Amino acid sequence: MELKVVVFWVFSLVLIGAAVGVITTRNPVQAALFLVLAFFNSAIIWMLMEAEFLAITLVLVYVGAVMVLFLFVVMMLDVNLVPQREGFTRYLPLGGLIAATIVVQMIFLIRVRWFSPENFPAPTPRGADYSNTEELGRAIYTDYLFQFEVAAVILLVAIIAAIALTMRRRPDTKYQTPGEQVQVKKEDRLRVVSMDAEK
Amino acid sequence: MGFFEGLWLFIWTVIKILCIVVPLLLSVAYLTYAERKVIGAIQVRKGPNRVGWMGLLQPIADVLKLLTKEVLVPTNSHRFLFLIAPILSLAPAFAAWAVIPFSDTKVLADVNAGLLYVLALTSIGVYGVIIAGWASNSKYAFLGAMRSAAQIVSYEIAMGFALVGVLMVSGSLNLGDIVRAQEGSIFHWFWLPLFPLFIVYFISGVAETNRAPFDVAEGESEIVAGFHVDYSGMAFALFFLAEYANMIMIAALAVIMFLGGWLSPIPFIPDGIGWFFVKTGFMLFFFLWFRATFPRYRYDQIMRLGWKVFIPVTILWLTVEAVAILLEIGPWFDVRAS
Numbered sequence: 066m067e068l069k070v071v072v073f074w075v076f077s078l079v080l081i082g083a084a085v086g087v088i089t090t091r092n093p094v095q096a097a098l099f100l101v102l103a104f105f106n107s108a109i110i111w112m113l114m115e116a117e118f119l120a121i122t123l124v125l126v127y128v129g130a131v132m133v134l135f136l137f138v139v140m141m142l143d144v145n146l147v148p149q150r151e152g153f154t155r156y157l158p159l160g161g162l163i164a165a166t167i168v169v170q171m172i173f174l175i176r177v178r179w180f181s182p183e184n185f186p187a188p189t190p191r192g193a194d195y196s197n198t199e200e201l202g203r204a205i206y207t208d209y210l211f212q213f214e215v216a217a218v219i220l221l222v223a224i225i226a227a228i229a230l231t232m233r234r235r236p237d238t239k240y241q242t243p244g245e246q247v248q249v250k251k252e253d254r255l256r257v258v259s260m261d262a263e264k
Numbered sequence: 265m266g267f268f269e270g271l272w273l274f275i276w277t278v279i280k281i282l283c284i285v286v287p288l289l290l291s292v293a294y295l296t297y298a299e300r301k302v303i304g305a306i307q308v309r310k311g312p313n314r315v316g317w318m319g320l321l322q323p324i325a326d327v328l329k330l331l332t333k334e335v336l337v338p339t340n341s342h343r344f345l346f347l348i349a350p351i352l353s354l355a356p357a358f359a360a361w362a363v364i365p366f367s368d369t370k371v372l373a374d375v376n377a378g379l380l381y382v383l384a385l386t387s388i389g390v391y392g393v394i395i396a397g398w399a400s401n402s403k404y405a406f407l408g409a410m411r412s413a414a415q416i417v418s419y420e421i422a423m424g425f426a427l428v429g430v431l432m433v434s435g436s437l438n439l440g441d442i443v444r445a446q447e448g449s450i451f452h453w454f455w456l457p458l459f460p461l462f463i464v465y466f467i468s469g470v471a472e473t474n475r476a477p478f479d480v481a482e483g484e485s486e487i488v489a490g491f492h493v494d495y496s497g498m499a500f501a502l503f504f505l506a507e508y509a510n511m512i513m514i515a516a517l518a519v520i521m522f523l524g525g526w527l528s529p530i531p532f533i534p535d536g537i538g539w540f541f542v543k544t545g546f547m548l549f550f551f552l553w554f555r556a557t558f559p560r561y562r563y564d565q566i567m568r569l570g571w572k573v574f575i576p577v578t579i580l581w582l583t584v585e586a587v588a589i590l591l592e593i594g595p596w597f598d599v600r601a602s
Binding site: 129136137141 | 383384387391394409410417420
């Protein structure tokens with residue numbers, strides 16, 4: 066067996082194990098950490114497919130930023146596990162239905178003709194000087210510029226909407242204005258009083 | 265490739281890795297010595313001067329002391345995560361060195377997306393801090409972890425934008441090519457056209473490594489020692505090692521991206537690996553100088569600086585840079601890879 070195949074199997078097994086860990090572990094922080102492990106392993110599998118730009122971006126964005134914020138929130142939550150399991154039997158039929166739907170959809174998707182391994186031969190290895198960063202850049206910023214701009218505008222609207230939804234006026238909050246603080250003079254704060262000496 | 269060729273490649277790579285890691289460990293040891301000596305000099309003290317000549321064996325003594333101490337695991341801590349956290353903060357700090365070009369030819373892995381790789385690995389380093397803070401099951405450690413997570417995410421954006429500026433003017437993500445794009449003299453290096461980005465990058469780097477004045481994650485006077493308050497012995501030493509390795513890393517990256525890496529400042533003096541070390545040492549001195557000079561930032565001031573000052577500054581300068589590239593203003597913006 067080729068070394069690359071061994072590496073692939075090792076990392077995909079760890080990936081599946083981590084993914085199972087995400088949904089089976091009781092502790093939410095551990096679940097988030099399993100998700101980090103899953104992201105990292107999928108990044109390595111992308112790297113094996115010579116998609117190094119996407120692999121590193123996955124680590125940079127999801128592992129380095131998104132999951133840190135996730136952990137930040139999850140660690141501060143005080144999750145009580147007992148009420149979570151209360152409605153288990155009540156929600157079981159609905160949950161089972163959704164799970165079955167997803168499984169059926171995935172089977173259909175994987176079995177359709179364009180998803181069979183014959184249609185996806187192993188990619189031909191590129192030379193060492195081939196940079197798929199440049200290829201991606203050309204695709205995004207030259208060939209599909211308009212679509213990319215539309216997606217960017219939609220994201221911008223989403224960001225502004227999220228901020229607008231959480232913004233609320235809180236009149237009792239105290240703010241500092243560093244500009245004013247810097248410009249404070251001695252006369253504003255200090256009063257010199259001349260008084261007789263105490264005996 | 266035959267079996268023995270593969271084996272030889274493996275051994276040769278391990279030898280090359282050792283050639284980077286062993287000097288790195290030594291530099292970390294003597295950086296702590298330099299730090300104590302420099303801060304001592306700034307505060308008109310002598311610094312360590314007992315162990316060996318001029319105190320030169322002090323780092324060795326410190327290492328021996330830490331090695332012989334017991335690693336305590338607090339009750340009710342998460343044992344596995346508690347013990348793996350120092351390793352998680354050390355491993356990315358070392359792995360990032362794989363793509364650093366020390367000179368024109370001396371680089372372990374000459375990869376295309378080197379800059380992204382370094383950025384990704386430095387952003388993983390925060391997990392060591394967060395996991396340590398959570399697994400210790402202590403309020404102080406937890407506060408430190410929370411602060412560190414918020415701070416690193418905030419400053420990563422400014423840092424990323426600063427790096428975008430570098431790759432716009434050099435036209436490459438490969439660290440070696442970035443240095444080669446600065447060929448010429450000291451005035452061809454990117455610190456001059458990208459001066460605001462250089463400043464933003466370096467200050468964000470100080471914040472990313474949790475160094476003073478951004479060391480709220482440790483904050484001795486407020487939360488004792490923050491995320492590593494429960495660590496002792498070798499586990500503590502690993503955190504220490506990671507912090508200093510990251511400092512050297514940030515200094516080396518600043519040198520590569522803004523100060524011309526191994527290139528010499530004056531055209532007729534030959535380039536060489538020596539210049540790289542001299543410049544990195546110069547940048548490292550700033551870390552020590554900052555620590556001795558500035559009081560610790562308050563938490564809300566850190567957030568204000570990161571989000572409301574640095575990010576607008578970088579975006580503004582990227583716009584200026586884009587215009588300069590369009591107009592092909594020399595000598596920096598007209599030599600792009602076409």
